[in-house]
Amino acid sequence: MSVSIEQQGQGQPAAAREPLVQVRGLEMHFPIRAGFFQRQVGAVRAVDGVDFDVMRGETLGLVGESGCGKSTTARLITRLLDPTGGSITWEGQDIARMSRRQLKPLRREMQMIFQDPYSSLNPRKTVGSIIGEPFVIHGVEKDERRRKARVQELMGQVGLNPEHYNRLPHQFSGGQRQRIGVARAIALKPKLVVADEPVSALDVSIQAQVLNLLRDLQKELGLTIIFIAHDLSVVRHTCDRVAVMYLGKIVELASSEDLYAHPRHPYTGALLSAVPVPDPRMARGKQRQVLGGDVPSPSNPPKACRFHTRCAKFVDGHCNVEEPLLEAKEGGNVAACHYPLTDQEIAERVPTAAA
């Protein structure tokens, strides 16, 4: 599959063009086993050949419905999973097949923030030891007093009261717990932070606090962020570039401006059309384009274009026969579609495109 990688950098400031991570043909096929000998009878193609770059200092969004492979992709990049194919180039070296021991020094450079601030913090540990743990694991700041000072500094940085060093997670609210998760992630000054749905468990008034915190930290520390979310409004606000995934493949990739102003892939158009708009007049005027049915099973994905079973622009004999390549479309978006949306169709389906 040939992919015009050069196109992906579009809409980026020149300084951010240098890639930190390059992903090529990445695959994760989880085996399905059955029978007495647990023989493999099939595979769930959670991630099935994705190519993209993550530029230094940018925030790359991964969006799509549940089961599209966005979280799996993130876990592959941080090597919490062993990919079944493809390469992941981290600062020039392929880490896709590195052993745990080889990976250990790299681990401190890539950190994760998880969705659920209730289950991702050990309830029996104090906040101080949770945030200090990365230092212990990687043998940095062995002196306990200095470690405490560093942890308290981090707590201040993420907007927690450093005096709460000895408190337990249950004494904090959801938003504060997410701040603890952020402090832990940035403790070792990583190059890459993968945030997997970091605000979806939080109250609406708290979400903005955490989003602003992430943005400020990114500026301050020069972080590169992979931001996974299903909320398209949050992604638009947070990310420089966005990759839309469907059934283990990237179907569209563009800068946030381009993607939300003129989505070219019909799936992106359907996603944007489905977002409820907090404006009753606009909501009443819009022709909501509702996608029928559910996402097909990733163990037996549709042939050729995987979206053809739900696509409004499906052309029999083409979309179900020839797989569309990820290539540049009008306006600079990179999309995998034979019949990308026209400006006219976008205006009809996505009333927010003009904003």
Added chain:
Amino acid sequence: MAQPLLEVKDLSVHFETEDGLVRAVDGISYTVERGRALGIVGESGSGKSVSSMTVMGLSRASNARISGQILFDGKDLLNASEQEMRRIRGGEIAMIFQDPLSSLHPFYKIGDQLIEAHRSHNDVSKAQARDRAAEMLGLVGIPDPRGRLDSYPHEFSGGMRQRVMIAMALINDPKLLIADEPTTALDVTVQAQILELIQRLQSELDTAVVMITHDLGVVAEVTEEIVVMYAGRIVEHGSAETIFGAPQHPYTWGLLRSIPRLDTPRDQELVPIYGRPPSLINRPTGCAFHPRCPYVREAHKRVDPELAPAGNGDDGHTVACLLPAKTRQALWGALSAGSSPEEAREEVPIPEHEMSPSAHGATDAATPTGAAAVEEDGGAVAAGSSGEETHGA
């Protein structure tokens, strides 16, 4: 005009706990007309779910202290016996919940659960109930409804399960459907399907809908009238157009400005609401929102505002805010022109003592003079103290 379908009058639901009295719902009133849709918006702990659970008679725990009135079709539900409530619940009033997986019994087939729901309220044969179940599954858009009756919940996807829940809720032709965060656990595409379904059923079957959610987009799409709740009380109530177009409560402004939206410029700053939702045991004195309000004045920390007409000529619009109506309108004008709360505070002078009719309670609303309010409050307002330090991040 005919009697409204549901009338909630001065409802309070307090729970006695080891830590103290939790005032989950603290004197709220609203009405729902037949066939209309009301949205209740608020954060976790604002009392939005407890109030509707009480309508369903589901908060009758031994530690619950419930007062007020809930009139459904003229019947007082708070005084109804458990037996009567069983008849109403799932019959005339139905409810759908956030998590469709935990609301369906995993051991029983979908069909059997639907049949049970129908037969417990109607004297029909099993075969008739089965027909009805299949009809309902078809109505909510499940392909091959008759065949799917023998499926188990785990064989359905999340969106399909929520459709099954809606089919079950509507199987007895309820007059009122209470939907508590019906789409929160779902993907946007499935959410759009479910919202469309609820809207279609509302207009086809003339069912009234109470939609409880924290998602402002969802209420904007589905409901005509909106109630905003904070700390167990209603702080603003009006038509959807008003709440989104000319809101008058600083909490509503906060909600509208703190969410990223697709219909505003991408680089528009998010303005978080500082602090966090208040404790329902130790409710802040005065206006419960004052510790988080950027426009707070000393007097607001002592006077507890009541819902009063918003003072903008819109009859159906009420708000519980002590800022004078003129000040509120000017502040919202500044905010919607793109000012941050800090800038708006600079641009709009906020009077120290003058307060809106909310300070007097609804009964005295006819005399909205600021001077009188100050007298009543003891006049000991510390002039010049800004009170802005109360909302540190």
